[in-house]
Amino acid sequence: MSSAEVNGFTVNYRRGGSGPRLLYLNGSGTTLAGTAPLLKSFDGQFDLLAFDHRGMGESTSPPAPWTMADHAADALALMDHVGWASCRVVGVSFGGMVAQELAVTAPERVERLALLCTSPGGAGGSSYPLHELADLSIDEKLARYPLLLDTRFTPEFLAADARGRAIAQVMTGRMSTERTPDQVWGEAQQMIARQGHDVWDRLGAITCPTLVACGETDGIAPRANSEAIVSRVPSAELRAYEGGHAFFVQDRSAFPEIVEFLAHP
Secondary structure, eight states: OOOETTTTEEEEEEOOOOSSSEEEOOOOOTTTTHHHHHHHHHHTSEEEEEETTTTTTTTOOOOOOOOHHHHHHHHHHHHHHHHOOOEEEETTTHHHHHHHHHHOOGGGGEEEEESOOOOOOOOOOOOGGGGGGGGGGGHHHHHHHHHHOOOOOOHHHHOOOHHHHHHHHHHHHHGHHHHHHHHHHHHHHHHHHHHHHHGGGGGGGOOSSSEEEEEEEOOOSOHHHHHHHHHSTTTTEEEEEETEEEEEEESSTTHHHHHHHHOOO
């Protein structure tokens, strides 16, 4: 791991592998440590740069409030720090929102763009308001969240589907993990930035080849939101996969196709 001073805070990042330059943008509430297995899958084919968003993991917290533009500026500043004029970008969920903001702000710096299980905001549709879960009891959260991850994830479905049950257990397990006050605060600030996300009227500024990928049964970022992005981004294509918000681990064909797209010359 390495660190750098950007935009008034210390960002924790990792860089590894060889190949085309690829910037990975994490989902809300997730960290480099938590996504390490997924990140290792990119190392063999890319020069991969990934980091903890402000207030997440080992990155420190600048003064709030934070906007999606702030998060995109952090990514651009880190690219400057490592000497990248441009790169390929992949963003997952919240990271896909950051990736959109980055691509409409500095389109000349994005060579190829993959947006996974995300939303454009505004008239194009927003992802589920996850901040509303904050006031629920842990039992209420654990009952509601599986159906947001995948609209098929009823108790009956999960009882009969071992793979789905394992995914639900991992994802919901994060909700019951004890957090420090700083972690709780950082996640809350991230939710505020998420609520303000809206690139709908600016999506036409994205000029690079773009893949928008979604899960057919995603309850957080419905397919319609991905279709909306594709309708506004020139040279964008939509690929829908079996599964929900974690479709890239549910559908075995998804990740190889996403990697193939990102690695294309």
